[in-house]
């Protein structure tokens with residue numbers, strides 16, 4: 001590994017793409033889950049939609065959505081990631097900011113209700129989590145008032161929904177905190193600091209609860225699917241780097257933990273397939289909020305007057 005400084009995975013060029021494992025759910029790679037959803041909803045790409053992607057990373061899933069975009073906005077807090085997507089998608093508008101600030105700046109720029117697609121893949125748990133706690137190389141510091149954090153996080157989700165144009169979608173993929181892989185990750189981070197609400201699923205609960213509230217107040221419909229699958233590591237070393245570089249972000253306390261190293265080795269042993277790499281059990285939550293005037297606009301065409 002070339003760089004093992006804290007958060008190098010997102011902040012040093014080339015590391016994310018090098019450490020990332022391919023993920024397959026019910027036989028389909030995560031990027032193809034998005035591509036298939038796009039085909040189902042929009043048929044052939046027609047470069048006609050206003051699209052924003054938050055936490056875009058190096059533009060891996062942007063590859064699937066870009067052909068549908070007339071206007072594409074790509075946002076990420078990491079300068080390294082933004083530099084990578086600016087090169088890959090030169091026509092896109094880029095924003096280098098925390099997702100919360102990027103959403104606020106788009107609303108201030110009169111972009112509320114203008115995006116046919118508001119997307120965030122594997123990246124929304126970070127800005128939601130930051131309302132509740134601050135992660136640094138020194139450790140994890142909970143925000144003082146967790147009730148205030150919950151209100152702010154809920155408002156953030158509703159602001160995200162507020163960017164969606166009538167008839168448009170908020171589409172997001174979130175990790176499954178209850179999978180064996182993520183339970184190991186939670187157990188490791190718990191040695192740094194406990195999570196609010198007893199585990200790392202709380203960010204998803206915040207998101208789902210706020211979207212359900214939005215549905216209940218008539219702003220749209222929430223579709224939420226959990227898919228089981230695998231993160232596939234071609235070698236044991238790739239699986240090890242995945243844990244320490246991506247999941248543990250080279251956090252100094254976790255890098256130096258011999259017991260954790262042992263737990264990770266045993267986990268890899270369990271899912272190691274001779275001659276075929278390591279198939280780590282994984283899950284993804286695929287979440288689509290469709291901005292329609294619910295329930296009045298939710299009837300099929302034949303029934304709606």
Ligand SMILES: C[S@@+](CC[C@H](N)C(=O)[O-])C[C@H]1O[C@@H](n2cnc3c(N)ncnc32)[C@H](O)[C@@H]1O
Pocket residue numbers: 010054055056057058059060061075076077078081097098099100120121122123126127130
């Ligand atoms: C797991 S990667 C996913 C990247 C990309 N969406 C993909 O699927 O390959 C998470 C991304 O979120 C970004 N990120 C993390 N915390 C963030 C925050 N608070 N605001 C904006 N971006 C953030 C990271 O820089 C990284 O690019």
